[in-house]
Amino acid sequence: MLVSNESQNPNTILDKFKWSLVLVLIAFVVWGNFYFSGPNDIYQPNTIVRIIAVVIISLLALFIAMTTNIGKSFLSFLQESRKELRKVVWPTRKETTQTTLLVAAITIVAGLALWGMDSLFRSVVFYLTLIGR
Incomplete structure (x- = not known):
């Protein structure tokens, strides 16, 4: 009897869901930043709120991406690289x-x-x- 890889490892399904959520959040940031853009005056309340929203949603997407298997291995790589950099x-x-x-x-x-x-x-x-x- 053949069993698919997805049923063997539930983390892959969860990871796919997380990456989909990350892509949706990034698409939302791009769309929202374009949709709510106004005049180029940085001191307008709309611009400041837009910048804050972009930063918060981007950080949320980054956090979600770092909880996936690939994200965890990337964090491990960064930590090992930092250790090696200290040895230089x-x-x-x-x-x-x-x-x-x-x-x-x-x-x-x-x-x-x-x-x-x-x-x-x-x-x-x-x-x-x-x-x-």
């Missing part, structure tokens, strides 16, 4: 300055070398094809 040994200001100057110098030298080779090849091609005369 950042260069000092002196090292950063020296590296930046070295990269700039190498870039200038490489640019001059390419310009020189281009000029040389141009002269050779003009000489061989008699275009330059």
Whole structure:
């Protein structure tokens, strides 16, 4: 007897419902922000209420998204990334300055070398094809 994956794991049905709710909330924010838009004056009460409503509904949608399996794994990823970021040994200001100057110098030298080779090849091609005369 075949059993579908959805009946085996009720969390997937709940997750699908949550993601649907998130999409509906985002669509509502976009529609409401467009529908209730008025003149571009930021100090009008309508604009301030609209901004507050967008922030609150967006935070609600974000909260709902973070309660899904994908959201939980994303939060776990962010926490692990933050731990790894703390382990990074950042260069000092002196090292950063020296590296930046070295990269700039190498870039200038490489640019001059390419310009020189281009000029040389141009002269050779003009000489061989008699275009330059």
